[in-house]
Amino acid sequence: MCFNLTISAWFELFADIGFDVTGFHELYAPEGATGTRAAIPAEWARQYPVEFVWHLQKPG
Numbered sequence: 001m002c003f004n005l006t007i008s009a010w011f012e013l014f015a016d017i018g019f020d021v022t023g024f025h026e027l028y029a030p031e032g033a034t035g036t037r038a039a040i041p042a043e044w045a046r047q048y049p050v051e052f053v054w055h056l057q058k059p060g
Contacts, residue, residue, distance in 0.1 A: 007052075014056060023055030 005013065007024075014021055026049030033042040040050055 019056040019058055022057050025053040027051040
């Protein structure tokens with residue numbers, strides 16, 4: 001079983017623990033990618049983000 005928070009829930013969580021989100025990026029497989037990585041086919045990963053990059057800052 002795999003459990004993931006929604007993007008909005010991540011934003012809420014970071015705010016609740018005192019972080020500001022200063023950047024957020026969704027990463028997709030590049031054009032021309034083939035094969036499978038972590039059970040995710042390249043065809044799927046070109047259409048949907050497979051990784052997220054969060055830039056956080058703790059105020060103060």
